[in-house]
Amino acid sequence: MPRLDARHVFQAVNALDGLLAAGAAGHAVAPVPALAAIAASQAALTAACLCPRCRFLGPVITRVATTKPEVALTFDDGPDEAMTPRILALLAEHDARASFFCIGRRARQAPQLVRAAAGAGHSIENHSWDHSPRFALFGSRRLAHEIDETQDLLADLSGQAPSCFRAPVGFRNPWLAPLLAERALRYAAWSHRAFDTLDPAPARIARRLSRALMPGAVILLHDGRNARDAAGRPVLETVLPTLLRGLQARGLRVVDLPTLLAGHDRALPSQDVPERDAAPAPRAFR
Ligand SMILES: [Zn+2]
Known part of the structure; x- marks a missing residue:
């Protein structure tokens, strides 16, 4: 499956904006699927922004692949x-x-x-x-x-x-x-x-x-x-x-x-560790 990143989402949103503009100009478009696709794109982008270890928004250091102790x-x-x-x-x-x-x-x-x-x-x-x-x-x-x-x-x-x-x-x-x-x-x-x-x-x-x-x-x-x-x-x-x-x-x-x-050894595979044991209910920040 091809890798998706934030730029793809923006390209999709732009394309869909174009569709809506065409609709506004009187051309035949299907507004409901277009709006649904925009909402889905925005939801995906929001999820990526709130995901501290996702690579969707650029390279992220998590666990480092190394042979050193x-x-x-x-x-x-x-x-x-x-x-x-x-x-x-x-x-x-x-x-x-x-x-x-x-x-x-x-x-x-x-x-x-x-x-x-x-x-x-x-x-x-x-x-x-x-x-x-x-x-x-x-x-x-x-x-x-x-x-x-x-x-x-x-x-x-x-x-x-x-x-x-x-x-x-x-x-x-x-x-x-x-x-x-x-x-x-x-x-x-x-x-x-x-x-x-x-x-x-x-x-x-x-x-x-x-x-x-x-x-x-x-x-x-x-x-x-x-x-x-x-x-x-x-x-x-x-x-x-x-x-x-x-x-x-x-x-x-x-x-x-x-x-x-x-000491990062590029020959080793990526070593993401799934996050478990979530925190207690957070209180307001600051
Ligand atoms: Zn902090």
Whole structure:
């Protein structure tokens, strides 16, 4: 079956627009099937925008095909005054490296944390300027602004421009992939996620993450907006040491995402992992 992408949907919509225009000009068309096809195309495009790991809107990093015993940890939504230093200390204890997908506005508020993470050998990546819940509704110009402002600040603070981008909540639109390509940025999703902003039960999160103990896994965690357990502690305080010990016990080295990608073996087949164990009912974002 031929591969479909966003451009095909737009071509279909344009063709159907032409049909409707012909109808408006008095030519014979069948409006009901044409409208149904437009609705179906729009529904397919909307579904793709809301699907964080779909390749319909451009290349996406999920699980990396590698023969090396390596796993990438990624932390979103920071830097966070309370959590980022604790995470940096835990990573140092386990000689682990990670990627921090920083929100530009937060990085401007706590530049010392970005410098500290970069200075400890972690990679700093781009997670938009504002982390707007409307990100996927932005046009090309606004998206470029979100990417470029953050890119400039993080490059300045860390000494190296980010090489990966992740959209807020993973929602994208068809304008994002061309902008990333122009900037030589790769789009990073994940293979396993903890739901650590939504789930207050560390044991349940640890169980979910136990499925991520495999080479090439890209694990999504959060230093910003971490859920609190029954005692009021951020869940990662309990979960992260368990995860790091589990990875170590399996002989898996914890690396940042660019390092994992550098070991990508193109001879291996794509290794998508189906997502299971959905999060608890989400509360409103922010
Ligand atoms: Zn985020």
